[in-house]
Amino acid sequence: METLEISLSKNKYYVKIGYNIINNKFLISELKKFKNSILITNITIYKIYKNSVINDLEELNIINEKIILKDGEIHKTFDSIKLIIEKLIKLNCGRDITLISFGGGVIGDITGFAASIYKRGIKYINIPTTLLSQVDASIGGKTGVNNHLSKNVIGTFYHPEIVIIDLIFLNTLSKKEIVSGFSEIIKYAILFDKNFFYWIKDNFNNMLMMNRKILLECIKKSCKFKIKIISKDEREKNYRMLLNLGHTFGHAIESFTKHKWSHGESVSVGIVMSTMFSNFLGKISSLEMNEIINLLKLLGLPIFGPKNMNSNDYLKYMLRDKKNICSKKIRLIIPEKIGKCILTDNIDTNILIRFINKNFIN
Structure with a gap:
């Protein structure tokens, strides 16, 4: 596992990169700092990892709730944000809650945007599962949603606490x-x-x-x-x-x-x-x-x-x-x-x- 540091004007965070690092003991101990967490993913990722990664995170008491969104860029909208925010409100989530994004760039953008606006900002973690999101979308703090007129014109700059790039997730991707x-x-x-x-x-x-x-x-x-x-x-x-x-x-x-x-x-x-x-x-x-x-x-x-x-x-x-x-x-x-x-x-x-x-x- 290799660690890259991102130093910004007001904060810094780390990118962890490697193969099968999701089971790394050191990384798990880092994730346990965010025990009060809600996982945000999509239907496809949930089906693939519900009995492995997601189950492990639940057994470690890192995540206690899940929000499963529909697949695809067409669902990167305010409707998905509304679903997440209303779920957080119904669960009486405070500012100590952490959102864990588990998916591609769409899930990362939605999760980051929701985290940036719920109670004026809560923590989130980004675990990108596609090559495109691993090399680009997961780093840099750009969040947002689309509408029918244009792409990514609605959003915020809001950085995660940590980014976990694990090449093992690429094994399930199509060519x-x-x-x-x-x-x-x-x-x-x-x-x-x-x-x-x-x-x-x-x-x-x-x-x-x-x-x-x-x-x-x-x-x-x-x-x-x-x-x-x-x-x-x-x-x-x-x-x-x-x-x-x-x-x-x-x-x-x-x-x-x-x-x-x-x-x-x-x-x-x-x-x-x-x-x-x-x-x-x-x-x-x-x-x-x-x-x-x-x-x-x-x-x-x-x-x-x-x-x-x-x-x-x-x-x-x-x-x-x-x-x-x-x-x-x-x-x-x-x-x-x-x-x-x-x-x-x-x-x-x-x-x-x-x-x-x-x-x-x-």
């Missing part, structure tokens, strides 16, 4: 879910580390084969990148916005498809579109643009968005993106080269529409 998580790993490489990018290229077969050593290295490396960024810019005022590479286009795809496209698939296309737009603007070279696109393809990620999505559809949702300073100006993160990206302000929407129509609309 599609694993591949989806690779998009965020590649994002970090494009943002910060050219050597890491080519290391991924050299090891992509091992990644697809779920090689434990390779995956552990990917997860640790990604977590360290994110920790470094949020330590500098906790509330996304400037530098942290770089972590949204591919997300402006990607969130538009998710919203347009009503989340039928996964976050990882959407971000993959978003990375391609951002990279090609950078090339369109004369920033990144065609050689490095093709390197990025080919690596995403090698890992089985999509590079084109929905066939029925037109440029006006993209623009409508992109104008609602939470990074935008005002309602009529679009901000984008684009790569200048592999290992370095920049934030571009005040994108001319006519140029953007022309680019989308030329490259992504049949």
Whole structure:
């Protein structure tokens, strides 16, 4: 088990990473500090782990209640928050209660948001179970819900007490879910580390084969990148916005498809579109643009968005993106080269529409 520390202006917390660490005696002793806890998970995770991890946490008296939500991004809404809050009120929960998120990014976002608003803030623990949530969503304190108009525009910055990243949970994921998580790993490489990018290229077969050593290295490396960024810019005022590479286009795809496209698939296309737009603007070279696109393809990620999505559809949702300073100006993160990206302000929407129509609309 490896421990990473996240030091912020007002507090710090730890990320525990390893394989089968959920049964580690030291970690269990840490969790016992939060005995008065309520587990929040979804139907799928509950069915898989009710007789193992969940049962163990109950027998150790770490959790005394469970809230089981419906699966999927479409349930990342105020209805789920209402269900949690009303359950806490009916149980007469005080501010000493701890919520334990056990699931993917959706469960983590919902749990963190509920914890941030119940009685103006209670403790929560994050145990991410998907590759995507382990390398990205579980760290950084972003919480929130969606509505039918846009994604993640309602939320808070609120950090967990501890994050437990256990690779053993990846064993139950489908290949599609694993591949989806690779998009965020590649994002970090494009943002910060050219050597890491080519290391991924050299090891992509091992990644697809779920090689434990390779995956552990990917997860640790990604977590360290994110920790470094949020330590500098906790509330996304400037530098942290770089972590949204591919997300402006990607969130538009998710919203347009009503989340039928996964976050990882959407971000993959978003990375391609951002990279090609950078090339369109004369920033990144065609050689490095093709390197990025080919690596995403090698890992089985999509590079084109929905066939029925037109440029006006993209623009409508992109104008609602939470990074935008005002309602009529679009901000984008684009790569200048592999290992370095920049934030571009005040994108001319006519140029953007022309680019989308030329490259992504049949």
